[in-house]
Amino acid sequence: MPVTLQDVADAAGFSVPTVSRVLSHSTYPVSETARLRIEETAKQLGYTPNLAARSLRTERTGVVGVLVDDIVSPFAPLLVRGIQDVLTHSDYTCLIINSDWNPDLETSAIHGLLQRPVDGIIFAEYSHLAHNERLEQSGKPHVFAHRLFSRPIANSVVPDDFGGARLAVQHLVGLGHSAIGYINGIAGWHSAEQRKQGFLYEMAAQGLAVRSEWIEQSMDWEIEGGYAAMQRMLALPEPPTALFAANDLIALGAIYAVQDAGLRVPQDVAIVGYDNRDLARFVRPRLTTVEMPVYEMGQAAAELLLQQIHGAAPSEESRILGRLYVRESTGAPVEARTQEDRLTATDERRRLLNRNPES
Amino acid sequence: MPVTLQDVADAAGFSVPTVSRVLSHSTYPVSETARLRIEETAKQLGYTPNLAARSLRTERTGVVGVLVDDIVSPFAPLLVRGIQDVLTHSDYTCLIINSDWNPDLETSAIHGLLQRPVDGIIFAEYSHLAHNERLEQSGKPHVFAHRLFSRPIANSVVPDDFGGARLAVQHLVGLGHSAIGYINGIAGWHSAEQRKQGFLYEMAAQGLAVRSEWIEQSMDWEIEGGYAAMQRMLALPEPPTALFAANDLIALGAIYAVQDAGLRVPQDVAIVGYDNRDLARFVRPRLTTVEMPVYEMGQAAAELLLQQIHGAAPSEESRILGRLYVRESTGAPVEARTQEDRLTATDERRRLLNRNPES
């Protein structure tokens, strides 16, 4: 049987409200003697508050709903982790729901979250419903992370794909390249367009010509599409000496195409990807890439939500720029892991595991 | 202002309890007229139950706590997804907490979960505390998934590493190999030992000799360790023609060592890994590997927990065997993705995304 306030009150010789005032960290004035006695006995009895009862009174639950496409998808875990790390600091926990890229599921998930005792909702999905009636009626604080809209939306956090693409070009130019090609992702996708625009913008800013045949279109976001697109580019009389690809898998496909043509990466073609997925550190050559800053986006979204919960006015869309990770595919020495690779918080955490082989 | 049972009762002309009986899907008898009227008005008013209030009465919350090492670690997301898919069917959601491989954090997470309104806890961590006083006192249902203990433990789900290793050997033998080497993971790790035992057992069962110099020890679970170990093996006067590695990264390191020695995988050395991490599908050659069946383990753990919640007796430890995924590193044709690769539920879900470029 769990210990209640009543139990503590009886044992300490005070009334329930007084005990509550002490144990709920209320700002209400309580005598020092009482406070000490009560804290002492609460500890001794092993009191833990019943959060359901507290929620019923306060209409706060300390729980935030997080809607992801699929926790298994490449970006979701790190995004969630960013959210958690911020929320934990404020004593919130989060309920994670998958919408599986399915609008119907998403709608029912929203309704579920609205009735469930959550103080706010974070939409950590790539696409879908920009608008939901019940959600807006409910007045529940909510923010959007990673969701791409055609135009800026309040309380949302998005990646700066335009700026990221510029970083990639700057890096290649810094290495001395001027003949730089680009393989885009699926046409019409917001991130594909943004990255392409960033590429074109920075090429112009660097005073470099962009030949139309150096811009290719991949049929997908996968290795296969990148492979085929790079094959076409290599068949040109004068292929570029460097390539920026719209994501890591396309870049990897391009690398394979270069290798199959009997050429080498980075010596014959230097290649930069986008996203900094895990595989970038495992393939050969290790892939230079622009990070999709999901962790930071999660943090930003959580902070935004906390502000909303505390009654702040809706804020502007915030864009977050990822960093460039320089690795072998653009000529970093084989032995050198980038410093960032070493210092990832997650890597550090995992490393700890090596000291704890078995319980 | 949310709609309460009282509101519905007033509007429908019934008492609160009657309305409750209808709307909480109680088995209590209610007249058909009343039921219809009440359901109608509830819908019209947009009634949604206050779960905090309900929990306070029923001492059930519909929430399960899931403790993971780190949601960002390789196996956690799929394990969590397995848990979610089962729990969702029974109208449970789950609260996910990271322990960061830190026993102190884990302890405080457990305490947090115990006071929080959760109906049960799933420990989805690799290692740590087998035992926690407060947890056992609390009597809260809990099960262990993926946690490796030196001996079988009730209500736990573990991977069948021994059996998985046998699958790897059987596959290589089936391809005609008899000179088969093994590179183990860090000595002393439960999974390393199990996989080694499975390897030795199956080699013996197949009547094959195991030369001691064909068994190597990697210094870590990473590419670097696998690379170094394979280099040593390749320096032997008579290296094996096939290799089983204790995990995918070690296998990948071994592949790189073979390639750097001017040999080819799978023609000169066929290689099988373990875990079936994402990278197995992206590297060249694609990696044949034994799956770590985390999704199924998550499902099993969730089912176990539901049984516990419904008062079932503690059950035996259950071992789950992963499947073998045959890919290029043991000779599958380059163009063939294995059928399983195509049919992964997650892949299917992700594929849907391609039809939903932007909202």
Add this chain to the structure above:
DNA sequence: ATGAAAGCGCTAACAC
């Protein structure tokens, strides 16, 4: 500074 009283929204026990 402390206690008495009230009530959050819901369900379970008991009457009729």
Add this chain to the structure above:
DNA sequence: GTGTTAGCGCTTTCAT
């Protein structure tokens, strides 16, 4: 089959 009554554990008036 329905309504009345009570109470889950907590916080918040409002007295004192």
